[in-house]
Amino acid sequence: xxxxxxxxxxxxxxxxxxxxxxxxxxxxxxxxxxxxxxxxxxxxxxxxxxxxxxxxxxxxxxxxxxxxxxxxxxxxxxxxxxxxxxxxxxxxxxxxxxxxxxxxxxxxxxxxxxxxxxxxxxxxxxxxxxxxxxxxxxxxxxxxxxxxxxxxxxxxxxxxxxxxxxxxxxxxxxxxxxxxxxxxxxxxxxxxxxxxxxxxxxxxxxxxxxxxxxxxxxxxxxxxxxxxxxxxxxxxxxxxxxxxxxxxxxxxxxxxxxxxxxxxxxxxxxxxxxxxxxxxxxxxxxxxxxxxxxxxxxxxxxxxxxxxxxxxxxxxxxxxxxxxxxxxxxxxxxxxxxxxxxxxxxxxxxxxxxx
Amino acid sequence: xxxxxxxxxxxxxxxxxxxxxxxxxxxxxxxxxxxxxxxxxxxxxxxxxxxxxxxxxxxxxxxxxxxxxxxxxxxxxxxxxxxxxxxxxxxxxxxxxxxxxxxxxxxxxxxxxxxxxxxxxxxxxxxxxxxxxxxxxxxxxxxxxxxxxxxxxxxxxxxxxxxxxxxxxxxxxxxxxxxxxxxxxxxxxxxxxxxxxxxxxxxxxxxxxxxxxxxxxxxxxxxxxxxxxxxxxxxxxxxxxxxxxxxxxxxxxxxxxxxxxxxxxxxxxxxxxxxxxxxxxxxxxxxxxxxxxxxxxxxxxxxxxxxxxxxxxxxxxxxxxxxxxxxxxxxxxxxxxxxxxxxxxxxxxxxxxxx
Numbered sequence: 001x002x003x004x005x006x007x008x009x010x011x012x013x014x015x016x017x018x019x020x021x022x023x024x025x026x027x028x029x030x031x032x033x034x035x036x037x038x039x040x041x042x043x044x045x046x047x048x049x050x051x052x053x054x055x056x057x058x059x060x061x062x063x064x065x066x067x068x069x070x071x072x073x074x075x076x077x078x079x080x081x082x083x084x085x086x087x088x089x090x091x092x093x094x095x096x097x098x099x100x101x102x103x104x105x106x107x108x109x110x111x112x113x114x115x116x117x118x119x120x121x122x123x124x125x126x127x128x129x130x131x132x133x134x135x136x137x138x139x140x141x142x143x144x145x146x147x148x149x150x151x152x153x154x155x156x157x158x159x160x161x162x163x164x165x166x167x168x169x170x171x172x173x174x175x176x177x178x179x180x181x182x183x184x185x186x187x188x189x190x191x192x193x194x195x196x197x198x199x200x201x202x203x204x205x206x207x208x209x210x211x212x213x214x215x216x217x218x219x220x221x222x223x224x225x226x227x228x229x230x231x232x233x234x235x236x237x238x239x240x241x242x243x244x245x246x247x248x249x250x251x252x253x254x255x256x257x258x259x260x261x262x263x264x265x266x267x268x269x270x271x272x273x274x275x276x277x278x279x280x281x282x283x284x285x286x287x288x289x290x291x292x293x294x295x296x297x298x299x300x301x302x303x304x305x306x307x308x309x310x311x312x313x314x315x316x317x318x319x320x321x322x323x324x325x326x327x328x329x330x331x332x333x334x335x336x337x338x339x340x341x342x343x344x345x346x347x348x349x350x351x352x353x354x355x
Numbered sequence: 356x357x358x359x360x361x362x363x364x365x366x367x368x369x370x371x372x373x374x375x376x377x378x379x380x381x382x383x384x385x386x387x388x389x390x391x392x393x394x395x396x397x398x399x400x401x402x403x404x405x406x407x408x409x410x411x412x413x414x415x416x417x418x419x420x421x422x423x424x425x426x427x428x429x430x431x432x433x434x435x436x437x438x439x440x441x442x443x444x445x446x447x448x449x450x451x452x453x454x455x456x457x458x459x460x461x462x463x464x465x466x467x468x469x470x471x472x473x474x475x476x477x478x479x480x481x482x483x484x485x486x487x488x489x490x491x492x493x494x495x496x497x498x499x500x501x502x503x504x505x506x507x508x509x510x511x512x513x514x515x516x517x518x519x520x521x522x523x524x525x526x527x528x529x530x531x532x533x534x535x536x537x538x539x540x541x542x543x544x545x546x547x548x549x550x551x552x553x554x555x556x557x558x559x560x561x562x563x564x565x566x567x568x569x570x571x572x573x574x575x576x577x578x579x580x581x582x583x584x585x586x587x588x589x590x591x592x593x594x595x596x597x598x599x600x601x602x603x604x605x606x607x608x609x610x611x612x613x614x615x616x617x618x619x620x621x622x623x624x625x626x627x628x629x630x631x632x633x634x635x636x637x638x639x640x641x642x643x644x645x646x647x648x649x650x651x652x653x654x655x656x657x658x659x660x661x662x663x664x665x666x667x668x669x670x671x672x673x674x675x676x677x678x679x680x681x682x683x684x685x686x687x688x689x690x691x692x693x694x695x696x697x698x699x700x701x702x703x704x705x706x707x708x709x710x
């Protein structure tokens with residue numbers, strides 16, 4: 001198969017085509033990222049919500065822990081995000097039951113934030129730091145930004161949830177594309193119409209691989225060597241695992257979140273807009289059930305309104321109000337170290353594909 | 356791998372672990388079923404809607420065309436199906452715009468039908484005919500019926516859409532279980548809560564295979580040798596393909612339906628209850644779009660109310676009002692004969708797995 005030495009690993013300068021997914025929200029610690037990269041995979045920082053200085057500080061830490069390539073993921077902001085004042089107030093009122101239940105002094109309210117300028121500043125850090133790999137979710141950056149990054153040698157990874165999005169990414173100059181199947185945990189990367197981005201990995205991988213000429217890495221439902229080998233046979237040259245890395249000792253997931261992952265069955269996740277305003281898959285809990293049928297504000301407004309509640313819920317040990325992102329492979333979660341997991345994945349895939 | 360000689364093929368007495376899905380509604384002609392079985396796979400009749408005499412007649416034809424094993428699929432009826440008279444009248448009124456657009460003299464109305472008795476009579480035919488293989492969708496038959504069938508040597512195949520359903524089927528005595536991923540075309544076989552049965556194949560196959568000891572066959576998104584090989588690596592001992600067989604010359608699909616399959620992209624299907632009252636995946640068309648947000652009657656009432664409209668639409672060449680069932684792999688559809696397809700699948704899988 002040549003599953004280890006292929007055009008994806010060659011382009012990235014890594015040993016095994018295994019990415020740890022860039023999960024935003026404090027989950028991808030420098031220890032997790034560097035641990036994966038030190039084991040021959042590609043660790044990725046979920047920097048979408050991070051302040052520029054925090055990104056810089058984490059990059060520094062990662063570089064102290066590894067000399068191997070790693071990646072940073074940013075969220076490309078939507079144009080013209082807005083909501084009616086009365087809708088924002090109404091959502092604030094809906095959310096008050098949680099802030100008061102959690103004993104929070106402040107009522108839910110939107111912070112002053114300029115999202116486009118945050119993204120530009122994040123991007124500036126990646127340029128200054130000359131990060132080896134940069135991936136993007138929720139859209140495609142301006143062509144000038146892509147050229148600039150490529151000029152300094154950064155490898156560009158796009159995120160696509162259907163064939164057309166993959167084709168658009170290739171035309172925009174992506175070096176490789178992560179195709180995110182319906183099974184995946186966390187945010188759907190969809191930037192076309194929402195309903196067009198719910199393709200299961202079994203159907204998405206071969207059709208995307210046929211449609212583009214750059215390498216494709218498969219995400220969504222992959223938890224072990226069987227998933228990696230299957231994705232490679234379907235036409236992927238790499239894989240990206242998120243949920244499997246969340247229960248690693250090195251991940252930044254809250255202990256109760258890790259516990260929820262270890263206990264969840266495959267049929268206990270659902271896709272919701274309730275936490276952030278964009279569809280994302282997590283373990284069904286009270287907050288998700290409560291908010292069914294309540295129209296969320298657009299991303300990132302909904303996200304900013306619920307973030308303090310989720311933070312407080314984590315502090316108080318109340319997983320029923322936390323976002324417990326997880327993919328449909330969650331039933332295969334195990335308590336491990338990054339090194340144990342990486343060895344298991346590599347050896348297992350070797351056994352399946354190198355016969 | 357031993358992908359050809361395994362416990363599934365041994366139990367069925369077939370050469371290759373490839374099932375043609377039992378698609379109801381006149382799609383699985385005796386030519387299609389026997390064609391698949393003659394090529395070493397397992398042809399299956401979608402008999403869910405068929406009158407007992409028609410099942411008997413088709414079994415006779417299949418037996419004239421092949422001496423190899425084949426299967427019959429029945430729909431296990433839900434208990435206590437009913438709807439308020441005013442809801443039935445309201446849906447009839449909604450559907451009148453289609454019946455009148457199609458120039459139908461009769462307004463949409465429910466036929467007199469005893470669903471449980473239809474199922475019992477269908478089952479009686481399978482017993483009398485001693486069919487080699489019997490599969491069931493939408494539920495698990497009474498244990499007496501299962502024992503009776505097994506006593507006469509019929510192999511029982513269950514349909515599951517999550518791990519718990521698979522476990523329940525094994526406990527009920529299934530010889531093997533088709534696990535139907537979210538990608539699959541046509542009806543979801545879910546018999547637990549609807550939202551629990553939307554697992555992508557990449558996540559469903561390994562978790563189901565781990566949970567039961569009988570063989571598992573994977574359905575959903577599999578269109579070619581890559582899909583077959585991937586499913587086997589994920590833990591399946593067999594595969595079931597539906598959409599891939601619909602564009603075969605021998606299938607009973609309407610020429611316009613075949614054309615729609617050959618033209619559709621992977622992101623153009625959706626799951627709808629609008630046609631039958633149960634969730635089913637098909638190519639999005641005007642009827643599906645129109646009916647979004649209109650609550651359907653329970654299955655099979657919605658099905659019986661829309662069936663004459665769909666039949667007339669087919670007669671008049673109006674695919675926008677037909678049910679165009681298709682899986683998310685639809686972009687890989689090809690115009691072929693059964694023999695061409697089976698040879699391609701077998702040779703391709705050999706090339707991928709027998710190295």
